[in-house]
Every structure is written in C-alpha cells, then in structure tokens.
Amino acid sequence: MAAWTELLWLFFLLAAGTWLLSAVTSALLVPAMLPERLSPDIRTRRLLLTAWLPWIAPLLLLVSVCLQAGGKSLGFIVDHCNFHEDHHPHLCFTHLPAIDLNAFHALVLTVAVTVTGLFVTRFIRRERMAAEQFRTLSALAAGRQRLRILDDELPIAFAGGLRQPLVLISRGLLRGLTRHEGRIVLAHECAHLRHQDPKRSLLFEFLLLAHLPFAAGRLRRLWRQSLEEAADDRVAGRFGREAVAGTLIKVLRLGRGPRVGRLAAAGADPTQRIRRLLTATPIMHRVLWRFELAYVTGLAAIGLTPLLAHHWLETLIGLLHGH
Amino acid sequence: MATSHIEQNTLRSLGDLEIAVLDLIWRDPGLSAKETHKKIGETRGISVNTVQSTLERLHRKQLLERTKKGHAFHYSARVTRERLVASLINDLVGRFSSDTTSSLAAFVEMADQLDEPSLQALESELKNRRQRSR
Numbered sequence: 001m002a003a004w005t006e007l008l009w010l011f012f013l014l015a016a017g018t019w020l021l022s023a024v025t026s027a028l029l030v031p032a033m034l035p036e037r038l039s040p041d042i043r044t045r046r047l048l049l050t051a052w053l054p055w056i057a058p059l060l061l062l063v064s065v066c067l068q069a070g071g072k073s074l075g076f077i078v079d080h081c082n083f084h085e086d087h088h089p090h091l092c093f094t095h096l097p098a099i100d101l102n103a104f105h106a107l108v109l110t111v112a113v114t115v116t117g118l119f120v121t122r123f124i125r126r127e128r129m130a131a132e133q134f135r136t137l138s139a140l141a142a143g144r145q146r147l148r149i150l151d152d153e154l155p156i157a158f159a160g161g162l163r164q165p166l167v168l169i170s171r172g173l174l175r176g177l178t179r180h181e182g183r184i185v186l187a188h189e190c191a192h193l194r195h196q197d198p199k200r201s202l203l204f205e206f207l208l209l210a211h212l213p214f215a216a217g218r219l220r221r222l223w224r225q226s227l228e229e230a231a232d233d234r235v236a237g238r239f240g241r242e243a244v245a246g247t248l249i250k251v252l253r254l255g256r257g258p259r260v261g262r263l264a265a266a267g268a269d270p271t272q273r274i275r276r277l278l279t280a281t282p283i284m285h286r287v288l289w290r291f292e293l294a295y296v297t298g299l300a301a302i303g304l305t306p307l308l309a310h311h312w313l314e315t316l317i318g319l320l321h322g323h
Numbered sequence: 324m325a326t327s328h329i330e331q332n333t334l335r336s337l338g339d340l341e342i343a344v345l346d347l348i349w350r351d352p353g354l355s356a357k358e359t360h361k362k363i364g365e366t367r368g369i370s371v372n373t374v375q376s377t378l379e380r381l382h383r384k385q386l387l388e389r390t391k392k393g394h395a396f397h398y399s400a401r402v403t404r405e406r407l408v409a410s411l412i413n414d415l416v417g418r419f420s421s422d423t424t425s426s427l428a429a430f431v432e433m434a435d436q437l438d439e440p441s442l443q444a445l446e447s448e449l450k451n452r453r454q455r456s457r
Contacts, residue, residue: 129336130415132336133336133411133414133415135336136336136337136342136411137408137411137412137415140342140404140407140408150412151404151405151408152405152408154412156416158415242449242452242453245445246449249442249446249449252442253442270437271437271441271445274445274448274449275445275448278449278452
C-alpha cells in the first residue's frame with residue numbers, strides 16, 4: 001500500500017487515541033469543576049472550553065507531530081531516526097512507517113469516516129429542519145417586528161432565529177400574566193438574543209458531536225441551565241430577583257394543563273432557577289482559574305508530547321501493530 | 324373546516340408564498356388558482372402557474388382540500404391556522420426536549436409540569452423572602 005496511506009493510518013491512530021482520552025476527561029472531570037455557586041457566565045465559558053476539548057486535542061497533537069517531522073526534514077531538529085531500528089514506526093516524512101496495512105485497517109478507516117459523516121449530516125439536517133419550522137412558526141405569528149404573538153393557548157415563549165432573531169410569545173402566556181410579568185418574560189427572552197445565545201448554542205451542539213453520548217447529555221443540561229440562569233440574572237438586575245422568581249412561578253402555575261403534560265420539560269430546571277433567585281448565597285464571580293490552568297496545562301502536555309516523548313509514542317504505535 | 328392529522332414532513336417548512344396562500348385561503352376559502360392569483364399573485368409579480376403550483380403543493384402536503392367546479396379546482400383549508408401553529412409548537416418543543424437530539428437553536432420558556440406541593444413550597448419561599456426584605 002502507498003506510504004502516504006500508512007502515514008494517514010498513523011495519524012488516524014494518534015487522533016483517535018487523543019480524541020478518546022479528551023472525551024473521557026470531559027465526561028469525568030468537568031461536572032465536578034462547575035459548582036452551582038459559580039457565576040453562570042463563567043460556567044458557560046468553561047462548558048464551551050470543555051466542548052472544544054475533543055476537537056482541539058487531536059488537532060493539536062497532529063499539528064505538533066507534523067511540525068516536528070517538518071522540522072526534522074528542514075534540519076531544525078536532530079535526526080533521531082538514526083537511532084531507530086528498521087521495523088520501528090516513524091512519525092516523520094522522510095522515513096516511511098514500517099506498517100503493513102491490510103483490509104482490516106481500511107475497513108476501520110472507512111467505518112470511522114462514514115460514522116463521522118453520518119453524525120454530521122444528521123446534525124445539519126436536524127438543525128435545518130428545526131430552523132425551517134421556527135421560521136414557519138414566525139411567519140404564522142402575528143406581527144412583523146422582533147416580537148411576534150402566537151395564536152395559541154399554551155403558555156410559551158420562544159427566542160430564536162439565526163438570521164433573523166426574534167421572540168415569539170403565545171396569547172396563552174400573555175393572558176395569564178400581568179403587564180409587568182409579561183415585560184419580565186420578554187426581557188428574559190431578549191436577554192438570550194442580545195447575548196447571541198441561539199448561535200452559541202448551535203456551536204455548542206455541534207461541538208458535542210465529538211463527545212461520548214452520556215457526557216453530551218450532561219453537558220447539554222449544564223449548558224442550558226447556565227444560559228437560563230445568566231438570562232435570569234440579567235433580568236433580575238433590572239426588575240429584581242423576587243419579581244423574576246415570582247414570574248417564573250406564575251408561568252409554572254399557568255402550565256398545569258393537559259397539553260403541557262404531553263410535552264416534556266424543556267430546557268433548564270425551573271425549580272433550581274427559582275431557588276437560585278431566592279437564595280441569599282452570593283454568586284462566585286471571582287474566578288480561581290484552576291479549571292483554566294488545568295485546561296491549558298493539559299493542552300500544552302498534548303502539544304509537547306511529540307517533542308518530549310517522541311520515541312515513546314512511536315513505540316506505542318509499534319506495539320499496537322505487533323512490532 | 325375539518326382538522327386532520329398533519330404529516331410530520333408537512334411541518335418541515337412552508338415557504339413565504341405557501342404561507343401567503345394559506346393565509347388567504349383561511350380568510351377567503353373556496354378560491355380557484357386564478358382568483359388566488361388575482362388577490363396576491365399580481366402584487367407579487369408572479370404568474371398564475373406559480374400560484375397553481377403552490378396550491379397543488381399545499382394540497383399534496385394535506386393542508387388544502389379541493390373540489391372541482393367546472394374546469395377549475397377550488398381550494399379550502401384542511402387544517403385551521405390554530406391547529407397548524409399548535410402542531411408546529413408541539414414538534415419544536417418536542418425536538419427541544421429530547422435529550423438525545425440536538426436542540427433547536429432557540430430558547431423555550433415553557434411551564435414545566437410541577438406538582439402542587441412543589442409549587443406551594445416555591446411560593447412559600449418567595450413569600451418569606453419578600454417578608455425578610457421589608
């Protein structure tokens with residue numbers, strides 16, 4: 001088989017191994033690093049960093065390997081390949097890897113590429129469908145400005161739209177709230193739009209494709225909770241925490257009907273939101289930077305591994321191929 | 324107007340013209356393609372054929388029903404506006420709620436199904452907080 005395919009296989013192994021390691025790390029460690037008292041804005045930032053991890057880590061390792069291989073070819077790095085034995089895999093462009101690829105390797109690569117493609121295609125299709133449905137719903141709502149009224153008795157409000165962000169609020173919700181409470185709900189939805197939450201959520205959902213399923217679900221719940229609490233804080237700054245909590249409770253009361261029961265709970269845990277608004281415990285805005293430091297250190301370790309543990313990495317790959 | 328089960332795929336999307344035609348038919352049922360074109364096609368600068376195609380598409384999506392009067396079909400809504408809006412909301416919120424699927428890139432403020440004791444507990448906490456702050 002052509003030498004470049006063997007190099008591709010090596011890169012695939014490195015990327016897959018790093019992906020798995022970073023996905024497992026995200027799943028196990030992150031929830032412990034997001035205490036509830038932490039400001040929701042800081043939580044969303046950390047969650048976004050976590051979501052990026054299984055994408056950045058493999059890319060970083062591959063770039064590092066390529067830089068080192070390239071550096072060796074250009075003479076910036078000592079040619080350590082002279083110390084290798086012939087059958088030892090080489091992570092460089094000069095000495096081609098001594099790996100015999102067969103149909104099994106081709107099958108694994110094909111499956112990996114196909115599964116990845118399917119996941120991405122399914123995601124794009126799903127988001128497109130949802131966006132089209134939202135657009136259709138917006139067009140059927142009354143009004144043509146950024147706020148539109150849905151002719152429905154379900155007490156509900158939406159904030160969304162990527163190209164044309166707007167708020168949809170149902171007659172059922174408006175009828176059940178006082179004018180002041182309606183302004184609070186509207187302010188909350190507008191807070192999502194002002195902060196570009198729909199776009200950030202779309203990015204976050206895309207990044208979650210690279211996470212293990214159970215971890216993706218947990219991260220998604222934490223993300224939604226943080227975004228809702230951040231919007232609550234912004235609105236509470238204007239209307240007061242008690243007023244916002246009271247409005248949320250009123251919305252919950254309005255929802256106690258048969259149709260709502262058929263629809264599952266959407267988004268964040270409202271009880272946690274209300275308790276948080278009513279609690280006197282101060283919110284941690286001061287960041288201890290432990291998470292960020294661990295994150296950067298971890299990435300640096302991944303980036304430096306080809307440089308500091310080059311031979312170990314090649315030996316590991318060799319062992320995986322029976323050398 | 325009879326309501327009917329709306330197929331999942333009909334809820335996928337409706338174009339601007341489809342919505343405009345539906346709007347018109349809801350307000351003024353029993354129109355032919357020519358009559359529909361006269362009311363909304365001329366102002367939009369589109370041909371009768373385009374309006375005809377739109378009506379047929381909506382019929383295939385089971386949103387319109389038609390009866391033949393003479394040589395032309397006359398169209399009426401098969402689904403009320405309220406039913407269509409409700410179906411779209413149900414579908415969107417259902418999509419959003421499902422943990423295994425990607426979220427709608429939007430936010431849904433919706434009443435959760437809390438039981439009465441939980442609601443009363445929250446109201447009691449709010450009342451206590453208000454009394455403490457006075």
